């Protein structure tokens with residue numbers, strides 16, 4: 424069994440990204456990333472801290488906009504409009520979920536698709552599925568960057584994705600379809616899930632259920648990508664896959680932590696640098 428060590432891949436890719444940022448700065452352009460965080464969701468706070476650390480390490484201008492839980496939808500939309508027009512910000516994200524009194528769809532639609540580094544706006548999603556992405560959703564893109572690093576070829580592979588969220592499952596399907604994989608998306612209404620997942624050459628799991636995927640869900644020598652960020656019964660960070668249970672059956676697997684999470688941040692930052700390169704070249 425081989426570990427797909429996203430954390431190490433991320434570190435390796437940081438070098439080239441640092442160089443790209445230096446070249447941009449020499450041209451007078453500093454890539455700018457903003458993150459809007461609403462409330463004090465402790466999980467979100469951890470991710471935001473990681474993003475800030477990585478962005479600043481690479482020399483990117485990072486701006487955190489932290490609103491109280493009771494911020495009005497109007498205040499949030501006003502901020503988004505400001506960022507849409509801010510020349511120093513190449514891309515920004517609104518950390519999800521937002522509180523219930525705020526309409527998530529309305530918030531997402533307010534983001535200028537050209538700055539939508541999450542790839543969540545309807546325009547971005549449309550372009551993604553057409554095959555002409557403006558921006559690539561960070562988690563999906565990070566997964567592909569990692570598989571590319573380990574020379575996993577998706578062409579003709581049987582890929583099964585568990586979870587159909589707009590943030591992970593669906594965009595991952597779109598990008599893998601583009602690589603000529605045969606993609607099946609499953610979800611909580613799927614019948615005989617186990618039978619479907621155990622035919623997967625590559626199994627991607629993003630459901631938010633701690634250690635849900637056991638040995639009997641995976642094919643011998645499968646490649647398993649665990650997107651989950653969950654807590655086990657002892658409050659310890661773990662994935663959607665029961666790592667210890669499946670590890671001697673699979674050929675490759677991502678650990679949690681140290682797998683997909685760091686690659687998500689790499690992909691996000693890579694996207695911001697790319698947008699800044701576009702700005703530098705007019």
Ligand SMILES: NC(=O)C1=CN([C@@H]2O[C@H](COP(=O)(O)OP(=O)(O)OC[C@H]3O[C@@H](n4cnc5c(N)ncnc54)[C@H](OP(=O)(O)O)[C@@H]3O)[C@@H](O)[C@H]2O)C=CC1
Pocket residue numbers: 562585586587588589590591592609610611612613616629630631632635650651652653683684687
């Ligand atoms: N590492 C990273 O960079 C990231 C990690 N995450 C983590 O990934 C996980 C998933 O996140 P996200 O996609 O936002 O989650 P959502 O809650 O938005 O979606 C979960 C999906 O999983 C499906 N699902 C839930 N339970 C089951 C089940 N028992 N069997 C089959 N399908 C099921 C749901 O089905 P239905 O649609 O029918 O309800 C839904 O489609 C979480 O642990 C999250 O923390 C998320 C984003 C980035």
Ligand SMILES: Nc1nc(=O)c2c([nH]1)NC[C@@H]1CN(c3ccc(C(=O)N[C@@H](CCC(=O)O)C(=O)O)cc3)C=[N+]21
Pocket residue numbers: 467469470473516517518519520541561562652660679680681682683684685687688
């Ligand atoms: N608009 C929006 N975009 C997102 O991309 C988004 C979001 N909302 N909401 C929440 C999820 C979750 N997410 C993670 C990013 C990095 C790690 C990460 O860095 N994980 C590390 C460290 C984890 C730790 O130590 O806690 C690891 O897995 O090794 C995890 C999770 C992005 N999300």
Ligand SMILES: [Mg+2]
Pocket residue numbers: 588590
């Ligand atoms: Mg969701």
